[in-house]
Amino acid sequence: MQKTVLITGATSGIGEACAIQFAANQYKLILNGRRLDRLEALKEKLVNKYGVTIISLPFDVRNRQHVFDAIESLPEDWKSIDILINNAGLALGRDSFENASLDDWDTMIDTNVKGLLYVSKAVTPLMIKQKSGHIINIGSIAGKEVYEKGNAYCASKHAVDALSKAMRIDLLQHHIKVTAIHPGAVETEFSIVRFKGDEASAKKVYEGYQPLTGEDVASVIYYTATLPPHVCINDLVLTPTRQADSYHFNKS
Template structure:
């Protein structure tokens, strides 16, 4: 029987790459996102190319009611979720604390922290009832060190780090694995979103070195999810060779 994975933020970047990696390996996929057209396009491609079942769910992880209503009402055949990947997240703006936009702060906290918690809380009963499952939270090196003008984004990813540790403790009696993967600089839509469509600023982030690619994180996510049942990678920091941490980058 095929295993089932749920991936949030599956329409681009890490989430999309993770979806394709698991589908290619024969996993059935529940994919979520805000862009219905992209979700349905991905669904058609996966079903055609990999002969797996795909369930697209359109909602914003910030919307607690939509998350809860949608996930608690999953059809019975989709409730045996083996792996949850909390990938939905974003950075908005790169401003000093006194100049930062409050709406940007709200969006980052609501998506990166509260959204992750809403989705996990809704899915968790399917895992605790079976006493098995694996939660993989996509964090960031920004959750390990705070950098200049990173304020709320860094805070949100530090929260992901702390929440992952808390989950690991609280869910220990249920045999549920919790893995936090913290990527460094990665060439996805991340910078386009952060700089609000400014291609010049976004492209400059990746000048002079080879950044991580979405497929790199997909490979790592798949590896952590397919280890023996008694093995769990708790915390994993991943950077390209040119990056040492949030501060040091050689171009």
């Protein structure tokens, strides 16, 4: 039976790579993003290439009412969501605690933590009703370690780690899997967003080694989503071969 996957933040990076990976394997897709033009362009590309059925669901995960209204607006035959990939997230700024922007902090917490909570809370009742489901939360190696000038971003990803553990326990009785994926360095738009469009600074992050790609992470996500029903990957950290943790890189 064809399964349905909802991907937040599907218009770039890991989210877009997941959309391509699942479309190539004939899943029904519900694609979320704030940028409707990118969302529609991605939908058209995937429909033309793979012949899959896709619904575009534009909303900002930070807006609680919009999240719940969007999920409720889905046609009944699309409400059997088998997999939720909570991918929407971002980092803003690399400033020391005393110099960091409060607006940046609010945006990261509202997106990375509250957005994940809102979408999960809206989708969970649908999974409970069907007595199955798989929630995949995209965390970060920053959710395992705290590094200099990471402050609120690290805190937000530590929250994703904690929430994944809590959700796994609470949803156990409903036969819902919860997987947390924590990537290390991935070359996407992530650093450009973090450095607020400063491409030179963003590029330096990935110099001297081969970082992960969005496709690398998507392939791991797809693997965790296609294991037998009785098998769940709870927690997974992946890095480039030349990265050991948040601090240690082998750069040439």
